[in-house]
Amino acid sequence: MVYFIKEMPHEERPRERLVKHGAKSLSTSELLAIIIETGTKEESVLDLSKRLIYEINKANDLSKVTYHELIKIKGIKMAKATKIVAAIELGRRLNLESKQAPTKILSDIDIYTLVYDDVKNLDQEAFFAVYLNTQMEVISVENIFMGTLNQLLIHPREIFKRAYQLSASSIILVHNHPSGNSLPSKQDNYITQNIIDVGEILQIPILDHIIIGRNEYYSIRKQKRSKL
Structure with a gap:
């Protein structure tokens, strides 16, 4: 059995909570769960997200994680790893673009x-x-x-x-x-x-x-x- 977000109680689902309360109300593991979508036979998608963040943070930082580091983690294969890396890179580029608007230096x-x-x-x-x-x-x-x-x-x-x-x-x-x-x-x-x-x-x-x-x-x- 593979655990899906849709199998969680409705009020606990990250997607529904995002729609109702906004993305800022979600934890990092909940945002990651939305990206990777499915868990494994042993873990729900939320538990997998929490473990993934824990394992990465032991040796690196989530914002710098690579595809090859991700696929070494149990439960993370190519599809999930590429989604995570793409989401991180998208966030990095959007952050860079936001800095291109004129910013006045006062201090x-x-x-x-x-x-x-x-x-x-x-x-x-x-x-x-x-x-x-x-x-x-x-x-x-x-x-x-x-x-x-x-x-x-x-x-x-x-x-x-x-x-x-x-x-x-x-x-x-x-x-x-x-x-x-x-x-x-x-x-x-x-x-x-x-x-x-x-x-x-x-x-x-x-x-x-x-x-x-x-x-x-x-x-x-x-x-x-x-x-x-």
Whole structure:
């Protein structure tokens, strides 16, 4: 016997609850149950969803799970795995598109909020440039580099070349510290000053460099750490 959502009591079915109360009222496992639709001979679709999330979170993160990781889990075969991966990728793309609307930067927290979703699950450093127009509106958020920051790899040429292409008036730099500690290293300060110096020559100012940690961020311009 394979367990289906339709075999659950009507008031407990995720689909019906979504229609009545909205998607935000559902747990992650309930949303996943709607996507995969069926359980197994041993488990209901909801129990399978809960176990799947538990097993993935032990070694990875649901938002980063791959097809090959999914099919190793008992009860998950090609059909279910491809639905899950497709749903995750769709969510990622929609989130990216929503950031393409003009966003005005008024404070440090605006930059943190803008980039946080892109770095929160990363286990390595990622370096971003946020390009702004004269109204302090975001033109584009560009991932410049992934990996351990090094002045030989973070070259100002790439950052400012893109600024000219976008007709950007200014730039804010952002990168994450997977360790969770947002305090800048000597290398961070060196790289920042190097890019600032080039920006002054090219008359495209670097307004700040925000380092994102765990529930905190650091503004190199203000030399201040902010807890969240």
